[in-house]
Amino acid sequence: MRNLERLRTGGSGSKMTVGVPPPRTPSGRVYRYSPKEDAHPRHFLLGEVNAKFTIVDAARSRMKLEPRSPQTVCPYSGYVGLDAEFNHPDDMKAAVELVKHAAMSDVEEMLASAFKGLNNRSSRNSLVRIEAKVSSRPRPKPRFSRRDLLREMECDHCGRDYGVYAIALFCPDCGAPNLRLHFSRECKLVGEQVELADTLSSDRQELAYRLLGNAHEDVLTAFEATLKVAYHYALSQRPEIKAKPVKNEFQNVDFGRDRFSAFDFDPYDNLSADELAVLRLNIQKRHIIGHNLGVVDAKFAKQATDAKIGETVHLIGQDIIQFASIGQKVIDRLDEWIGGTTSPKPLNPPAPVPDGPAADKKDNQQMSDTEIDIDVSSLAKKIGTWIATTSEFGLPDPIGGNDIEQAFAGEEARLVEEALAELEAEGLLTSTALMNAKFPRVRPTLDLFAVFDPVVVGFTPFIDAGELIDLILDGTMDSVRLSDLHEKTG
Ligand SMILES: [Zn+2]
Structure with a gap:
């Protein structure tokens, strides 16, 4: 778990919490996105704080929030919410990619060391000699580019640097009117x-x-x-x-x-x-x-x-x-x-600001494993979840088109086809068209389990993988169904 461990921010065992710092623009700002749909254009940037800035009392009386609190003010609508509500969808996607990358690297490393153990254990004197090799190309770490906006300024009330499109009404940090x-x-x-x-x-x-x-x-x-x-x-x-x-x-x-x-x-x-x-x-x-x-x-x-x-x-x-x-x-x-x-008081009571270095974590958006999400239709998510629950973990078996037809009989065929294509485009499965079936035969990739398993079973498959390999090597199991695995591991 070397790679995932690097992203760890909390939790333990199978409920590990990982955090991914958001990508920054060339001038060091991060993307933010108003949760208010009508707060057009919603997108804005948050930069660092001018350390030399002194906040005067008159400025404080015009603020909606104590600056540097764990809340953000929508610069376009004045809405006040927790920082996490303002996560940018692009950053959420980037975080999923980075966690996926770390997890897949871990799985590869685990498999490599598990097979190394297997090779050591199979004695030279035994009648059957088993040797296994795992080779993997090094995975390039995904990179994301972020752009600055033309309209950038420093709040003259609290000293926070930020960027908006055209005109905004409020400072995203302290909420003071900035027209x-x-x-x-x-x-x-x-x-x-x-x-x-x-x-x-x-x-x-x-x-x-x-x-x-x-x-x-x-x-x-x-x-x-x-x-x-x-x-x-x-x-x-x-x-x-x-x-x-x-x-x-x-x-x-x-x-x-x-x-x-x-x-x-x-x-x-x-x-x-x-x-x-x-x-x-x-x-x-x-x-x-x-x-x-x-x-x-x-x-x-x-x-x-x-x-x-x-x-x-x-x-x-x-x-x-x-x-x-x-x-x-x-x-x-x-x-x-x-x-x-507008009320000088925050619209929502702010959560207590933690003391010490934790208070500086403002920009480290945290994402727990159960929040892992990808940008596909809800039917595609349903199908992905179904595949994750019905397939044998780690040994991606093909699923027949007829099985898909049966499981999603209530859905329009065209939509099911589209959803399968979406999952394929995301690299979550591969498909083979068959002459006599309505839907192609599909084979889930390991990534599919990385994406959907946390949602399905509530714990990360990367931990299952380690336990699973041990169970197989101990000889207590030769192939494992997910339901069996739950009995064994709780
Ligand atoms: Zn401000």
Whole structure:
């Protein structure tokens, strides 16, 4: 059990618990996946903690959780659950592969040493001489690649590094609202775009105008998206409020304000009249640049006193920075509102945080042997389980197509065929098509027992293998049925 033993995290005897550290991205983050189906896009990354970060009391009051607790906050929906609920399906698959690899290596080593014993025991003077050889190719250890996301940041409340798609509402570690942080990062990038445009020489003004146009558009895109995300979150917290699907209302101050009025909240209420006018003008400018190739029309000329119909709309870096900073003011207000509307206490009481080094195990997802799972249909699982219970362990006997037909008479033939193909694709069995049978004759591989046996009998077949070999070598059994084995081993 040398290989499995390396993965051991607890348990004893046949109830060994194994843990597999999840694969990491090049920058050391691990994949996480929200258990909430509607928390689109669910996928996010969790990195390390900035050790130099100091948490201040004001930040603590906005957190849903004590940072580094054994719980995680879904950054998209705010749901709080145990770390294990956030295991990424890809990591679960990887863990199964790694455990399978370790177990198969152990079985091979055990068989090799068992046969070595057999060879030693068969005396040179006996009438019959038995010699057995086990050869096995070294198994390459499976490797998994993990990618970083573009949007990565450090929570300004607790110092946890994480990555999300687009915009998220909460820090996955402490649960503090992070909308403000997301938008300020966007503004920083926009500032860099403006700087870049400013460095262009006078003969490249067309490119400079285009760069500024893109930066301007990025501000509105981020602003609109942030309002939308916050609005959807607010709706999810107040299911009694019925609303039509959102279109592009948040590109317009009045329509956006109207949407939020359902919550008795105005995201623009901390802007001065001048700031509000600049915000409106910039949103209008965006439409001119986006839809009218930057040519001023009558409606825009009325709003912007310095613009003449037919001229190209004036756009300088300073406008964009101003647009972004007014946008930030609105998002700050939104962030404050979300922090106030959600409970600062965890939704689920957190489990006690263990003292000492165990507390650092946060990222070592643990998987017990009974949780071993593969990504196949439930019928395929049923068939796999059936094969594991009816076959002779360790000596994979073929199962006739007629037996399968009989056992799964209630199922649609096409679905049974598909399920068998799934198991074959997973390397759990091989099949031979026969002329006179509805289903092929199948032969389970050792992997099938590795996958399905723990589910069926509640203990790992890798331990059975050792005991089984001893029983055979002792001469008490020459071939073993699983039911007999249960009597012998309990
Ligand atoms: Zn945090």
